[in-house]
Amino acid sequence: MSAYRFAVNVTPKPGILDPQGRAVERSLPHLGIEGVSAVRVGRRVELTVDADDEAAARAVVETLASELLSNPLIEAYRVERAADAAAVGS
């Protein structure tokens, strides 16, 4: 068994209203920031999976991402290896 660190990026699907993204966009003039658009705010979940190999670990993450971490009606997710995998491995 090895420990694999993954990240799941959950973002609002295109066309879905994103109130948090709008709030960020409306704050920009107050900070004097120009040229920023298309702000989308989602979640990032990082987790460690103990499994025999990376494929098995990724399968667990995919299950978790689709069944618990995202709402498939309005959100898309993408699974990636997290940068600090080695540091967390046992």
Next chain:
Amino acid sequence: MSAYRFAVNVTPKPGILDPQGRAVERSLPHLGIEGVSAVRVGRRVELTVDADDEAAARAVVETLASELLSNPLIEAYRVERAADAAAVGS
């Protein structure tokens, strides 16, 4: 001017209590999922910046990340180019 798509990953700093991560961990047995630990829940903000070059765009994102998108007392952030940069470029 070109359009650059970036993502800002904001995560709770190590040692900071993460109630959302704990909630995910407590949900795992109900889903029959084992071997998952160290769950940390943060935010992912994707945005497009119009700038003369990538360095200038990244500087805008760094300002935004540190002043608006994260709380430096309890959160760390990392800026990365988003995968769909080309699709958003003008």
